[in-house]
Amino acid sequence: MEVMKSLFRNNIRQYGMILALVLIAVLFQILSNGILLKPLNVTNIIQQYGFILVLAIGMVLVIITGHIDLSVGSVAAFVGAVSAIMMVNYHMPYYLAIVLSLLLGALVGAWQGFWIAYMKIPSFIVTLAGMLLFRGLTMVILDGKSIAPFPKMFQKMSSGFLPDIDGGASIHILTLIVGVFLSIVTVIQELRNRRTQLKYEFEVLPVPLFIAKLIAIVAVINIFTYVLAKYRGIPFILIILFVLVIVYSFVMKKTVMGRHTYALGGNQKAAKLSGVKTERVTFWVFVNMGALAALSGLIYAARLNAATPKAGVNFELDAIAACFIGGASASGGIGTVMGAIIGGLVMAVMNNGMSLIGLGIDWQQGIKGLVLLLAVGFDIYNKNKTA
Structure with a gap:
């Protein structure tokens, strides 16, 4: 019994979020008269919120290091717009456009990471500036218009499915x-x-x-x-998410880079004294965030089948909320990739469930804000209790 109590106490956030996800799913399954967990709707949830889960994977690394990134929605929109110009206007092969778009996202992350890691400007300020800068650039290059349609093969990134071995089953x-x-x-x-x-x-x-x-x-x-x-x-988006979760979970649990990331967030001065190159770790975390923001922008553009000036609005808020709900600590040093995914799924099921039962967007925003506040409050309560 003592072993059980100890294990539950040490993993209370992880188990709590899984339990919360199950309870929320059951609640909305009942309130929606069984619609929530129908095969079509489950697939819709994955495809509609996949790009937020991609952002959450990158954001949890940023939060673990003790930083924040407010620019990811604008970066996603900017990269989506550039990819549309490459594929639609200049008829570039979709696979080449995808590679160049990911590189562009990484360059944006490197730009922001440089100011944060080496110039010591707070990440809040740098990424707030990035949010405004890349939103403005998106509007400039799109000239206030949408660009569409994307090539069919590119659209499958977000709306395609793994083919069956027996097409007639x-x-x-x-x-x-x-x-x-x-x-x-x-x-x-x-x-x-x-x-x-x-x-x-x-x-x-x-x-x-x-x-x-x-x-x-x-x-x-x-x-x-x-x-x-x-x-x-x-869906193909689920395969992309599965690969990302496996790779990033391995990196954070089994590699030197992962250990250094946690050490940096836990205590930056102690990490530096221990030989961790804190500036380099911070820089690469933001490069990674830029690349994943680019991937999220591509997935969103593929789903809409268009690049629009308003793409990416509030993406950063959903990604940050997913991380905190999934167990990441606002003070850094704590969080997991799987926790961010669970937190993202909690948000996705809540959004979808509230839409199914007809709650207005005003109520939805209020309830999501309350859930985020409770999740962070729970984290602070646990820290004070164990201190």
């Missing part, structure tokens, strides 16, 4: 196979992690609870893939 067979494969990989990874924890005498769940945890994880994976299979299968 009523259910997407390949999606079900992917679900089984992911279940097997997850179980193997969990067993390996448990063996490692036991080897170093860490606290682990009792065997019955560990088995129950494995059963729950496998059930969630297969139910989710079954729901997707009932519509058109796995």
Whole structure:
């Protein structure tokens, strides 16, 4: 029992957010008369909010280092506009335009990272300036008009689906196979992690609870893939998100760069004295944020099938909220990629659910603000309790 209490206490934000996500989904499933979790609507949630989840992955790294980035929405709009000019006006191949757009985003991140890391200007000021600058540039290069349509292959980035092995089946067979494969990989990874924890005498769940945890994880994976299979299968945006989560989770947990990022956010002076090149870490975190903002802008433009001057408005607020709701600390040093994704899903389900039951945008904004305040308040309460 003591082991259970200790594990829950150490992972209270992670477990709390997962529980909150489940409860919110159940609540809106009831209030929407079963519409929320229908296969078509689940796919819509993934496609409509995928670009915010991409931003949240980059934003959580920025927040872990103790900084903030207010410019990501404007950068996303700017890169989307430039990509439209390349593909629509100059008929550049979509794959080349994507690569150049990501490089442009990285350059924007490098520009902002230079002022923050090396010139020591607060990130709030630099990225606020960036928000205004790149919003203005977007309006200038678009001349206040939308540019459309994008090439069909580019649109599939946001609206396409993984093709099935049997095109005539009523259910997407390949999606079900992917679900089984992911279940097997997850179980193997969990067993390996448990063996490692036991080897170093860490606290682990009792065997019955560990088995129950494995059963729950496998059930969630297969139910989710079954729901997707009932519509058109796995959207390409979900594959992009899956790859990003795996790569960034590995970087933050298993690499020197990840450890240095947490060290910088935890205590910058101590990190510097320990040999961490704090300026370089900060610089590359913002380069990464710029590249992911560019990817988010491309996904959004592909979904709209147009580059518009108003694209990216409030993206930064949703991304920041996703990180804080998912367990990142406002003072830096704490946060996970998976937590940011869970926080983003909480926001996405809330937005979609409130729209389904007919709540106006005014109520939606107010409720989201209240949820964000409660999440940060919960973090401060836990810190004071353990201090």
